[in-house]
Amino acid sequence: MNDLKERLSEIAGTPGPVTSVDAAAAIRRGRRIRRGRRAASGTLLAGLAAAVTAVAVPPGSPDGPHRTVRPAQQAAYPALLVPPAAFGRLPKGYAQTVARFEADPADYTVAAGRGDRPALELTLMESRTEPPIANLPGGKKGHWMKTAHINGHIGHWTIVPGGPGSDQVPAELRWEYQPHHWALLSVTSRALAQESTVLRIARGVTFGSRGPAAFPFRVRGVPSGLKPSQARVGTGPQASVRLASPGAPGGELGIDIVPASRKRAMVNTKTDGHAAFDSRLAHGGPTMDRNPSEAQRLVVYGVQGFDVTVQATGGPLRRLQASGGLTGLYHRVTLLGDDPARWTTTPLG
Template identity: 30%
Template sequence: MRTHEQRDLTARLSALAETPAPPPALDPSAVIARGRARLRRRRHALVGAVAGSTAAVLAGVLLLRPSGGPPAPAVPAPTASSTVAPTPTADTGPLSSEVRFGWLPTWLAHPAVGYANSDGRSVATATTTTEVVNAVPDLKLRLLPGPDDSAAPGTHTVAAPPVAGREAHWLVTDQSGTTIGLRWMTESGRLAELRATVWLGAKIQDDLLRVAAAARFDRWDVPFPVRAPGLPADLTLRNAEVHRPAKDSEPPWSAILSYTVGDKWLSVTAQPDGFGVFADGRPGGGTPVCRVDKGVRLCANGTAAGIPSVQAVGGLDGLLRRVTVLGADEASWAR
């Protein structure tokens, strides 16, 4: 996989680090999914193979009943056998999150769960494989900054059954009247938001209410494949993510740390070795410098590669030597 082929995978994702407050509609998980889908098509074309299926959102699907439909079901109790609660690591890493799933529906068979934190905004995603062409069912859970966050442009809210006894609303599109998600008040007084992409036939109202009732909003350290405590002090960490793709043809996980200093940026990426070069593809980032350690390929690039503090540690090569790799096996991340 060539470096330039990674650009559409990371350009918009890494651009999160350049703005102090990413817009609510921004979806890092979807960027990864769409980017990797494009890379699959390019890679397959190069080797003469059949093009891979697109990881695009299944458009036009009625997720929930419109606001004028029958009443929504009461909130069911979470099912213990379907809980998905990762165990926090005892070793503090670069990625912390305020959100995590406690229950996931059956239409997310073998879900690939990922986490992101950009400028203090936490997002948890769960995606899965499916035989439905051009469909990647997923859920996206995030905690909003405060109680007064308005709905994203093009949407409005409609009353929904309470979640854990607290006020809740469906998110409905202005144009079609289709319900696309759920918002509810958490115990802390902040709003949580859950959005879904599914296909017809899923018990979506029932499932969204179950997911919301079981969601957890306690800050915890997400297990992460690397530690980077020795980087130059003027590099400010703006974005940290770990993703697990839903497609078996992709690496089992990938991670990115994005830093800024002034108007310049620098990114460190990691994924298991053997899947090509995964690097930040924003314009001006230059050729990435990479090294392999404990089965993990680390790469670094960015417009901040030439600043004095980075040059003082030996440039990108010296900077990568200051990154500690825990291992390619996720079991090694919680040391």
């Protein structure tokens, strides 16, 4: 599956957000120097319900000012993100900051940091055999370097603090915490890269679900039958959801919210009075040969303190047209603020 952000950043004519390399990605593709994560900019208008008889199209939208569309059908989706582990006691000043799920291949990641600085990532994978050891930074073959005992299980250092590879990835430790289930702890902060500290953090991890993660938004009228391919919730708050259309003709749908930024990658319209970017409209990016009816990205900036992006390709985008397209989907999103007590564990529906 092509990455939705990469595909739609081409349509937008702007670079997609820089994504950090999680531990599972390092296993699949080899380690890279960690880069800061910035979610795609976009903003959501809160409080507009899905069950309306017509969706008013904002000024500047190619849908036109007089188009009337059918109410969106309501599809039921279960909880999207149920983390199977959590960090226990962390060093002073550090806290768990992110939970993430990816479906291909299936893995979960929980991350911790100090303020907005990432420091740790714990990735959980299911495999009947031990997952391959990623290459060391620079392309050298990775291997076990040292063993460790973690709550009755044998663990293996794949990067020892101060050893080969630690100049880019300060430390990395893996263990099979139950049959065919593996944990990979990657340390990205040199301040924590001491063997005793890493082992203490690993031994403090608790396994087993504490329930589904809550999201700071709710959206109605998402097309039915899509398969969740990625879900992420982080402090800020920021959150994203990716859904894929199984089988032919395929396609994807994504929703992202992040705290509003003063730096706006590109603006070419307004939506409900807010600066916005619509990839179907003229913009200063390169000319693309992709049919705009097959891929679209809509970013709306600075609504209730958030930027929100809705984006889609292929089948999901075509199915949305009957209920107002991406603009209609945008109007069916409700922002739930920055108080986790108000968030929902079922953001889709």
